[in-house]
Amino acid sequence: MNPQPQRSRLAGIVLWLPYAWLVAFFLLPFLIVLKISLSQSAIAQPPYTPLFDLSAGWSGVRSFFAGLSLDNYVFLGSDPLYVVSYMKSLQIAAFSTLMLLVIGYPIAYAITRTAPRLQAVLVVLVILPFWTSFLIRIYAWMNILQHDGPLNQLLLALHIVREPPAWLSTNTAVYIGIVYSYLPFMILPLYAALEKLDQSLLEAAADLGCPRWRTFWSITLPLSAPGVVAGSLLCFIPIVGEFVIPDLLGGSQTAMIGQAIWSEFFANKDWPTAAAVAVVLVCLLVTPIVVFQHQTMRGMERD
Amino acid sequence: MRKLSAFNITALVLGIGFLYLPIVILVVYSFNASRLVAVWGGWSMRWYAVLAQDAALLQAASISFRVAFISASVATFLGTLAAVALVRFGRFRGRLPFAAMIYAPLVMPEVITGLSMLLLFVAVSIDRGFWTVVIAHTTMVTCFVAVIVQSRLVDFDVSLEEAAMDLGASPAQTFVLVTLPLIFPAIAASWMLAFALSLDDLVIASFTTGPGATTLPIRIYSEVRLGVSPEMNAVCTIVVAVVGLAVIAASILTKLSAARGAPARVQP
Numbered sequence: 001m002n003p004q005p006q007r008s009r010l011a012g013i014v015l016w017l018p019y020a021w022l023v024a025f026f027l028l029p030f031l032i033v034l035k036i037s038l039s040q041s042a043i044a045q046p047p048y049t050p051l052f053d054l055s056a057g058w059s060g061v062r063s064f065f066a067g068l069s070l071d072n073y074v075f076l077g078s079d080p081l082y083v084v085s086y087m088k089s090l091q092i093a094a095f096s097t098l099m100l101l102v103i104g105y106p107i108a109y110a111i112t113r114t115a116p117r118l119q120a121v122l123v124v125l126v127i128l129p130f131w132t133s134f135l136i137r138i139y140a141w142m143n144i145l146q147h148d149g150p151l152n153q154l155l156l157a158l159h160i161v162r163e164p165p166a167w168l169s170t171n172t173a174v175y176i177g178i179v180y181s182y183l184p185f186m187i188l189p190l191y192a193a194l195e196k197l198d199q200s201l202l203e204a205a206a207d208l209g210c211p212r213w214r215t216f217w218s219i220t221l222p223l224s225a226p227g228v229v230a231g232s233l234l235c236f237i238p239i240v241g242e243f244v245i246p247d248l249l250g251g252s253q254t255a256m257i258g259q260a261i262w263s264e265f266f267a268n269k270d271w272p273t274a275a276a277v278a279v280v281l282v283c284l285l286v287t288p289i290v291v292f293q294h295q296t297m298r299g300m301e302r303d
Numbered sequence: 304m305r306k307l308s309a310f311n312i313t314a315l316v317l318g319i320g321f322l323y324l325p326i327v328i329l330v331v332y333s334f335n336a337s338r339l340v341a342v343w344g345g346w347s348m349r350w351y352a353v354l355a356q357d358a359a360l361l362q363a364a365s366i367s368f369r370v371a372f373i374s375a376s377v378a379t380f381l382g383t384l385a386a387v388a389l390v391r392f393g394r395f396r397g398r399l400p401f402a403a404m405i406y407a408p409l410v411m412p413e414v415i416t417g418l419s420m421l422l423l424f425v426a427v428s429i430d431r432g433f434w435t436v437v438i439a440h441t442t443m444v445t446c447f448v449a450v451i452v453q454s455r456l457v458d459f460d461v462s463l464e465e466a467a468m469d470l471g472a473s474p475a476q477t478f479v480l481v482t483l484p485l486i487f488p489a490i491a492a493s494w495m496l497a498f499a500l501s502l503d504d505l506v507i508a509s510f511t512t513g514p515g516a517t518t519l520p521i522r523i524y525s526e527v528r529l530g531v532s533p534e535m536n537a538v539c540t541i542v543v544a545v546v547g548l549a550v551i552a553a554s555i556l557t558k559l560s561a562a563r564g565a566p567a568r569v570q571p
Contacts, residue, residue, distance in 0.1 A: 010475050015392060015401075018385035018445065022404040025442040029419035032426050107318035110311035122315070124554045129322050131496055131550045133503040135520050136539040139527050140325035143332060146531055148342075150328060183322065234410060241412020243506055248527065258414045265418060265510075275422065278415050285412075293406045296450075 030282075037275035038068040072276035082260060082277065086284065089257040092171075092246075093239040096178040097232050100186040103179065104231065108190035109220075112197070123191065130184035138177050138248050145173055145249070169251030177245040182238075186231040193227025194220070226295065233292040237285050257281055326543060333536035350537035360522060360538065366433065367502055367519035374440035375497035381441070382448025382497075383490055387478070389449070390456040408446040416443060417510030424511065431513030439511040440504060444497035451496065455489035456482075488556040495553040499546045 076082045111122045129137065144151050145167035152164035167173050197220065205215040243258035250256075257277065264274035333351075337344025354360060385405060389398070408416060420439045424431055463485070467477040483490075505520040512521065519542070526535050 011392065014384045015388040015395070018381045018388070018449070019397070019401055021381055021442070021445065022385075022401075025420065025423070025438060026404050026408060029423040032422045033415075033419045036422055103318075106310070106314035110307070110314040110318075113307050113311050114315075120558070122319070124551075125319055126322065127554065128547065128550055129326070131499045131503075132326070132546050133520070133539070133542055135503065135505050135523060135527070136329070136542055137325065139523070139531075139535065139539055140329040142527065143329055143531050143536070144325055180321070180325065183318075187318075237410040238412050241414050243412075243414050244524075258412060261414045261418060271422070274418060278418050281412065282415060289407060289410060292410055293403055296406050296409075297402055 033275045033278055035068075036272055037072055037279045038070065039272045039275075040069070040071070072272050073280070075273065076276055076280060082257075085255055085257045085260050086280070088255065089240050089242075090284070092174065092178070092254075092256065093236050093242075096175055096182070096239055097236045099175065099179055100182055100235050101228065101232060104183055104186035104190055105228075107183075108187045108194055108227075111187075111191050112194045119195075123188075126184050126187050126191075130188070134181060135244060137181055138244055141173070141177055141180065142168065142248060145176070168249060169254075171250070171254055173249040174246050174254045177249040178239055178242065181245065182235045185234045189230035189234060190224065190227040193224040193230075197223050226299070230292070230295050230299070233288050233295070237288050237292065240285060241281055329536055330540045330543065333533065333540040335533060335536075338533060350533045351541075353534055354537050354541075357534070359517075360519075363517050363519045363522040366516055370433065370436050370440060370508075370518060371498045371501035374437050374444060374501045375494050377437075377441045378445040378448050378497045379490060379494040382445045382493065383452050385445065385449040386452035386456055389453055405446050405449050408443060409450065413504070413506035414510075417507040420507065421510040431511060431516075433516040435511045435513065436508050436516055436518065439507050440501040443504065443507055444500050447500060448490075448493040448497055451493040452486060452489055455486050459485065488559045492553040492556045495549045495556075499549050502542070502546065 107126075111119055111126075114122060143149055146152075147164060147166065147168075149167075151167065152161075155161045156164060201219055201223075202215055205219055206212075210218075240256075241258045241261075242256060243262055246254045246256045247259055247262075261274050261277050261281070264270045264277060334346050334348070335342075335344055336347030336349055385401075388395075389402060389405070392398075417439070420435075420442070421431070424435050429435060459482070463481055464477050467481045468474070472480065503520060504518075505524050508518045509521055509524075512518065519538075523535060523538060526532065
């Protein structure tokens with residue numbers, strides 16, 4: 001048990017300073033997004049109505065609530081463009097999370113099989129790109145995938161293709177970019193789970209004559225389930241709202257919902273619609289986010 | 304003793320190769336003398352010389368560094384407080400929403416965080432610019448700091464604190480004289496990671512920035528949208544070098560931190 005220090009005034013500051021900051025700059029902005037999603041677009045500064053006018057007293061508050069409407073949500077539901085974008089984003093996120101699992105698992109597993117000293121080095125090697133600029137890593141792929149870039153040069157030199165294929169502005173490029181960017185997010189939780197695995201269980205299974213694939217299937221995989229769940233959520237949730245990757249590597253057919261928010265906001269200057277798109281996105285992600293938080297909290301408390 | 308199979312070795316080599324090859328190609332291309340990115344024209348520092356003349360780019364870099372420095376510092380302070388509250392205050396009232404606000408930003412898509420921050424600044428009519436980016440970045444990275452420091456505090460040998468308090472130190476004295484020095488490497492590491500994250504961010508900065516506060520990623524993004532260029536390869540190489548050094552330093556500090564003050568562990 002942790003010691004329970006006397007809750008002094010100092011302890012109050014320790015708690016309330018970060019608490020207040022997060023309420024002001026994380027929670028409050030969400031409530032504002034929710035409010036603006038119920039507003040009307042207007043040619044004004046700021047470009048929406050109604051405005052919250054406290055100086056008008058009670059009647060101001062009443063007219064504020066009367067001015068709210070669900071029109072933006074009705075518009076989202078009726079425009080196939082948005083519905084398709086949401087589906088597309090969920091589909092891309094689900095499929096790339098699956099690919100990340102299939103690619104990340106053998107790597108995480110292999111790291112746990114190396115000597116402890118090498119493990120530490122390999123973990124740092126995996127973490128390093130995770131903190132290195134996201135934008136730059138996507139840009140590196142623009143270099144590789146361009147028409148006369150190294151990938152096509154290699155394919156031509158090996159006579160695998162006759163004509164250099166177009167990679168940029170395709171779904172394939174988006175998948176490559178996503179898998180590349182999120183791979184460390186998948187490997188690290190998987191590694192953390194696999195590293196805790198009790199090796200004697202595997203030895204016992206081997207001693208009792210269990211084939212290796214069966215040991216993996218009935219011991220290793222179930223025991224690493226928390227890592228699989230954590231890694232999948234850590235990838236799936238942000239990928240659904242991904243903007244930079246589809247914008248730089250994808251084409252018009254890879255329009256994801258993050259791009260819809262961006263263009264409603266920056267190109268169309270339709271703030272209420274952008275806010276409504278964002279609210280629906282949060283609603284879609286709320287279940288995975290809650291599961292993620294639950295898992296993280298449990299992980300922190302168990303240790 | 305565990306053995307590495309051929310499959311394990313292949314997975315490791317391909318995995319690490321996949322993570323690093325694109326960056327290596329980028330770095331090599333930045334030293335290409337040819338204007339055509341894909342045609343090799345020999346080694347040259349030409350594009351770095353061009354960069355040194357690009358005033359707008361240098362300005363953006365300087366803004367990014369200042370934003371990252373301030374937001375990393377404030378976030379390290381707030382995040383450490385948050386971590387102490389989460390680990391040491393037991394089950395206080397309001398703990399659940401507090402923890403939720405710490406973990407949610409870790410996975411929240413950046414477009415949503417960016418949009419919501421911007422709408423807040425508009426609602427309270429704050430002019431967007433340098434300080435709004437600082438506030439947004441501080442909020443984003445505080446959560447990362449909190450999680451890193453929290454995991455260090457969870458590992459912490461509490462008997463050291465108990466000894467200090469038995470000997471008559473107040474909770475505040477115990478924290479400053481015992482806890483803080485022991486978790487300091489973790490705090491320093493999270494500062495550096497917070498710095499790297501802020502330096503890197505495009506989406507949140509794009510929403511919250513204003514005239515005169517174009518950060519480096521925003522500048523790189525506006526160039527990169529038009530296609531690949533040798534100057535951009537050079538800029539990206541410099542950023543990768545700076546961030547890479549910071550992360551290596553941070554991971555060495557974390558190592559030191561784990562070695563100090565942790566309960567003695569039996570090696571398997």
